[in-house]
Amino acid sequence: MNNEAVGTWKVADREPVRGRARPVKWPKLSAAAWLLIVGIVALALPTMLTVAKVSWSTEQGGHGPLVLATGAWLLWREVPAALRLRSAGNALLGGAFVALCLIAYLVARITGIIEIEGFALYGALLGAGYLLFGGAVLRELWFPLFYLGFIFPPPDQAVTIITQPIKIAISEQAVNLLYALGYPIGSSGVSIQIAQYDLLVAAACAGLNSIISLTAICLFYVYVRHRANWRYAALLMLTIVPIAVFANFVRVILLILITYYFGDAAAQGFAHDFAGLVMFLISVLTIFALDGLATPLRRALGNGHDD
Structure with missing residues (x-):
């Protein structure tokens, strides 16, 4: 099996097995990728703790932990294959979108509007994903990414x-x-x-x-x-x-x-x-x-x- 380096990720090619494609293995992460993950966790953790306290303890938001677990499972299963489509996103477009989302996140964090804070954070993460992996990868993962949006409470x-x-x-x-x-x-x-x-x-x-x-x-x-x-x-x-x-x-x-x-x-x-x-x-x-x-x-x- 041939491997090709894609930026900081190494993605294994698919091999046909009895007419079907064998799922590729998860790519190996570089030190820079791990630093990015740590930064994302540090930014998301306070918001997720608030979401869990405010929304997940209610009847209308009780599905949050289940959606988070099953959505993470979907990403774990589908991301490796999707990374084969990786290409650089438009830096200007992606950067502007991330900046707007982070501004909205900061304002919502200060004012305590958790509905806006959660979706602004998620938007910033999607924008970062677009910059790193391109639109083709996000389109390939459209359902897991859409599905994970259900973990945040909608505006009352x-x-x-x-x-x-x-x-x-x-x-x-x-x-x-x-x-x-x-x-x-x-x-x-x-x-x-x-x-x-x-x-x-x-x-x-x-x-x-x-x-x-x-x-x-x-x-x-x-x-x-x-x-x-x-x-x-x-x-x-x-x-x-x-x-x-x-x-x-x-x-x-x-x-x-x-x-x-x-x-x-x-x-x-x-x-x-x-x-x-x-x-x-x-x-x-x-x-x-x-x-x-x-x-x-x-x-x-x-x-x-x-x-």
């Missing part, structure tokens, strides 16, 4: 704007269904009344914020399982958000029924977390079920070959 204001209409619609449909089944239930604005209990729409639909978690996990499954069949993978990805909305509808029904039969305290205690777990399981199992039922479609879009 944006989440509220996007999810509020969906929350209201879910609550209205839940009330309509239970009313049709004979339950003493009604709604007024953002409040649901069942018997003598009041339940806020925001509390009932709090799980909708975890739609980001569900999207991240399901995207990982679709990519790893069906990346070779990109047309089928794209169709399956389109089902993720509707499935998450349906799962949250089930969660709202559960919380309303728990409130009705066991009281408000039960619905806001262990049962609240249990309903969230049920919602997550429903979403994941629904994706698995759809994937299984769509086998003929997958084979058709894969030109007759199952992946």
